[in-house]
Amino acid sequence: MSDPVALQMTAPAPVTALENARHDGPVTVAETGPWGMLTLRGDLSAAPVRSSLADATGLAMPEVRGVTVAGDRRVAWFSPDEALILVPRADLAGVRAALDGALAGQHALVADMSDARASFRISGEPAHLAEVLARLVPVDMGTFAVGELRRTRLAQVACAHWMPEEGAVELVCFRSVARYVFDLLVEAAESPRAFPA
Amino acid sequence: MLILTCPYCGVTAEETEFHGGGEAHLKREGPGSDDAALEGYLFHRENPRGVHFERWRHVYGCGKWFHAARDTQTLEVFGTYPAQTTTPPEDLLATIRDKRPGFTWRGIS
Ligand SMILES: [Zn+2]
Numbered sequence: 001m002s003d004p005v006a007l008q009m010t011a012p013a014p015v016t017a018l019e020n021a022r023h024d025g026p027v028t029v030a031e032t033g034p035w036g037m038l039t040l041r042g043d044l045s046a047a048p049v050r051s052s053l054a055d056a057t058g059l060a061m062p063e064v065r066g067v068t069v070a071g072d073r074r075v076a077w078f079s080p081d082e083a084l085i086l087v088p089r090a091d092l093a094g095v096r097a098a099l100d101g102a103l104a105g106q107h108a109l110v111a112d113m114s115d116a117r118a119s120f121r122i123s124g125e126p127a128h129l130a131e132v133l134a135r136l137v138p139v140d141m142g143t144f145a146v147g148e149l150r151r152t153r154l155a156q157v158a159c160a161h162w163m164p165e166e167g168a169v170e171l172v173c174f175r176s177v178a179r180y181v182f183d184l185l186v187e188a189a190e191s192p193r194a195f196p197a
Numbered sequence: 198m199l200i201l202t203c204p205y206c207g208v209t210a211e212e213t214e215f216h217g218g219g220e221a222h223l224k225r226e227g228p229g230s231d232d233a234a235l236e237g238y239l240f241h242r243e244n245p246r247g248v249h250f251e252r253w254r255h256v257y258g259c260g261k262w263f264h265a266a267r268d269t270q271t272l273e274v275f276g277t278y279p280a281q282t283t284t285p286p287e288d289l290l291a292t293i294r295d296k297r298p299g300f301t302w303r304g305i306s
Contacts, residue, residue: 065206079259080205138211151206152214153257 014089017118017178027124027132027189031182032170035119036092038085038099042108044077052102057085057095067149067162074170076149076160084160084172089114118178122185123168133161133169135188155184199272201253204279205261218252221264222283222303246270248293248300250285253277266293 014034023029042049050061053075062068062077074086087095092114099110122129130141136154144150149162157180159173173181199212219242226238243249249269254262264282266275266289275296276289285305293300300306 065208079261082259138213150208151258152210158257 014114017175018182021182023182023186023189025189027122027128029120029122029182029185029189031178032119032121034089035114036087036089036095037112037114037117037172038087038092038096039111039113040083040085040099040108041081041111042103042106043081044083045080046106048106049103049108052099052106052108053083053085056098056102057087059085062147062149065149066147067164069147069162069164074162074164076162076172078151078160084113086119086172116175117172118175118181120171120173120182120185121168122171122189124189126166128189129163129167129169132185132188132191135191136184137161154181157181199267199274201265201274202277203255203258203261204263204277206255206259208255208258210258214255214257216254216256218254218262221250221252222285224283243303245302248275248297248302250302250305252280268297 016031016033018031021031040053044050044061053059053061057073057075059068059070059073059075061083062075064077066077068075072088076084076086078084085095092112096110096112103110122132130144133139134141137150137152139150139152144163146163146165149160151158151160153159154171154173157173157177159171159181161169161171163169171181200209201212201215202209223238226234247268247270248266250264250266252262253265254260262280263277264280264285265277266285267273268275275293278286278289290305
């Protein structure tokens with residue numbers, strides 16, 4: 001019957017929207033994942049919520065419009081009451097259980113949204129990355145700094161992006177528009193005007 | 198092109214990151230209200246050339262609704278403020294009075 005443990009064991013391994021598509025060039029565009037993605041809803045400025053996140057993930061709550069990056073984990077500030085937590089898929093169940101436990105009794109919610117979104121990483125010269133993104137998002141990439149996060153539109157779809165370090169930008173969008181976003185990133189990354197000979 | 202600052206995430210961004218939500222500070226007329234009040238609630242809107250108060254949503258960003266005060270003629274934005282209020286904040290009104298002496302908008306001046 002519907003034994004959840006048995007179901008879990010027979011479930012196919014997760015695949016990303018584009019099966020980790022990759023484009024190499026002056027700017028490399030790669031679909032990353034599969035991530036474990038948890039949405040945390042609650043008052044992100046509340047001390048108990050912040051300490052619960054730190055206890056469960058080892059990551060500090062990011063400041064407004066910020067991202068916390070540590071190794072292969074990230075916490076992205078999405079709104080005053082929403083954060084997106086990214087961890088390796090293998091860590092998902094453990095982190096979720098730890099978060100649920102730490103937040104017990106608090107006015108907060110944790111939901112597994114791993115299958116809702118696609119993620120990308122573009123890497124290359126910082127100036128090239130800024131040029132690629134400047135073609136797609138209404139953001140002044142000249143002043144965009146490591147640790148900063150923007151949710152905005154990328155061409156015609158919602159997308160969030162941040163720089164985990166110099167020379168890389170990570171993006172998340174809804175899975176249903178993964179191909180659109182990947183193709184746009186490749187198009188912008190190949191533009192001869194972005195990289196004059 | 199409008200440049201708006203979202204009061205929730207603090208970002209200043211151009212109009213295409215937001216979505217307009219119509220006139221601000223409408224009072225819902227529900228069951229028990231008379232016909233004229235319901236008609237006004239449903240249909241009667243300000244259409245000023247000048248100071249206007251509107252609802253906007255940071256639709257591609259944090260997703261929150263907020264309010265904005267702007268000039269429909271010059272597109273100058275006087276300020277934005279959170280959604281959890283039924284009237285514009287006094288300091289914003291002072292700014293607008295300073296810039297547009299004698300302005301009126303519904304009962305506000
Ligand atoms: Zn916002």
